[in-house]
Amino acid sequence: MALKITEECINCGACEPECPNTAISQGDDIYVIDAAKCTECQGQHDSPACAGVCPVDCCVK
DSSP states (O other): OOOOOOOTTOOOSGGGGGGTOOOEOOOOSSSEOOTTTTTTTTTOSSOOHHHHHOOTEEEEE
């Protein structure tokens, strides 16, 4: 199951470079996660990297 970024996103960009699958990109208003690429960092990190660096906790399941 892929994560998503909620409307609380402040466009800080902290999440984008943390994604090992390049699933995160700048959308029209907020950053977005490509569900086809997101693996929730399974096999790469203990928990989703984007959620770990998000200052407003908007990277959610």
